[in-house]
Amino acid sequence: MMNKTMKMVFWIVLLLILVFYPRLFGIYYTNLFVSFAVFAVFAVSLNMLLGYTGLLSFGHAMFFGTGGYATALALKHIQGMTVLPAVGIGFLAAMILALVLCPLVVRVSGTAFAMLHLAFGQLMYVLALKFRNITGGEDGIGNFPIPDLNFFGVISIGMKGNPVNFYYLAMVILGVSLWLMWFLTKTPFGQIQTGIRDNAKRIDYLGYKVPQTKAVVYVISGAFAGIAGSVYGLFHNLVSADGSLGILVSFVPITAVMVGGMGSFFGPIWGTAIFQIIEEIVLRFTDRVELVMGLMLILIIMFAPRGFTGLVNTLKMKWQAYAAVRSGMEKKT
């Protein structure tokens, strides 16, 4: 397949495109791309649970929202807070939430796991709506200050009202997150994860600790969802219960994983991209985004149940079979 130089060239080209993206496509598409990247990281973090460990969560938005709220609250209330520590606080807050929950949730799997998350997700959502004095209720926390990116007082890069600079910051944070998650799936620990999905009992017999492994994956997944939420909050300069904690927010990554293809690392990213592109095109023609998205979802599940990567693999196999048959025929004649 691809050899090492090809891979290097691919990554360098990708990096160049990312660096020059705002210059090439203008501000509108830059913002669109940031939004895509946020949800890609969110979807990949869910896929760590769903695709790699086989745990379906209906409440992943609680980590997303917790990250967002923590960042927003930190920037609003702590004097002299800068951007990176604020994102770090979002990451830590989601991580702590996951740490608190993991002793409860790692005991169960399957439907019970999904339902428990539905419960906690809804609890967080309702709490965010009702504790008005902290979270701002339905309005959420908006217009909090976004300080400049500051490296030890030497360099200062303006963030507020400067989408291009924010694009680079978001790309670095989200890119590093993606790379870390990708790296994790390649480690022996990642293999145990897949093992738990395929046969938890066997992994147990082999002497690995199943609940503890699940807990670690859970915390990592939650923490990265927190980063995504934190960047999302900074990007919109607004964190709200419906926008970051609602049940629909939990379904966004699940559908992205399903559409892109479960169990492959890049599947959820494809899924997010497909949805963004479709939404973008649909919005040009009609306001009925729901209708088109719903129909798309139905059609995708019915005709490509293994998602986009599954579809590509099937086509590839068909093409290889076709090519093999053809080369065989050529040899005969």
Place this chain on the structure above:
Amino acid sequence: MDPTTAMYISQGIHGITYGMILFLIASGLNIIFGMMGILNLAHASFFMLSGYFCHQVLVLTGNFWIALIVAPLFTALFGILLERVCLSRISAFGHLGELILTVGVAQVILALVKIFWGTENIPISVPPVFAGMVSIGGLVYPVYRLFVIGMALGVLAFMLLLLYKTRVGKIVRAAVSDRDMVNALGINIPLVFMIIFGVGTWLAGVAGVAIAPILTVFPGLADQVGMDAFIVVVTGGFGSLTGAFIVSIIFGLLSSFGVQFFSQLAPVLIVGFMAVVLIIRPNGLFGVEE
């Protein structure tokens, strides 16, 4: 009767009415899940759709009773259509696909409802027979809510008779415990599935018509009531009608008394109750271990 007692009793009946509605929706969801393993997230959308059908029939005929018969039947028809056209074809690819598909269906129904009937609240008038108030020992209460309770109990009795006294019920109960075996015994499981899905959506439809005069019909209805019904099923335990019944009543009372005493925090009570139950029993109050 002094006002405080009257308040308690009327809030109690309010709660039971809402609990009954929740039970009608939750029982449909529960039967479908218990038997087919499908988590139908479009269930509440069918409930809402039935409310709109009720409105449409009322516009055409002006008779609530016709609406009460016809609207749930149409809803069930759509449910059967969904089962036949979509769900039965993708069952080979696991339950997650079915779940996401029903999310898509819910979105489509929401969009279509907005296209056909707009986004405004549509008031449905209470049928004239039940429009008045009744006085029970000095407590004045709207008759219609009492009728809803009675109707829900009637449907419950009908369902229990169907499940435990008829051959169809026997097949359904057998299929819940071992679907493949029942299939091997020569019973047409796909047909049974279709009927079950139809009955489940019919129940949602009945609930939709029953609640229409109380809450009015609007596109957010599915989210508002559907989430509660879903929480009921989760807390009561999947596949358990008893659990759904008990939890429906508890939730109805929790929400009506919660609004009375804590106003803002009533939803927190419900969700908190669910979280506590699930922490202690991850499969719900009456759920069975997987």
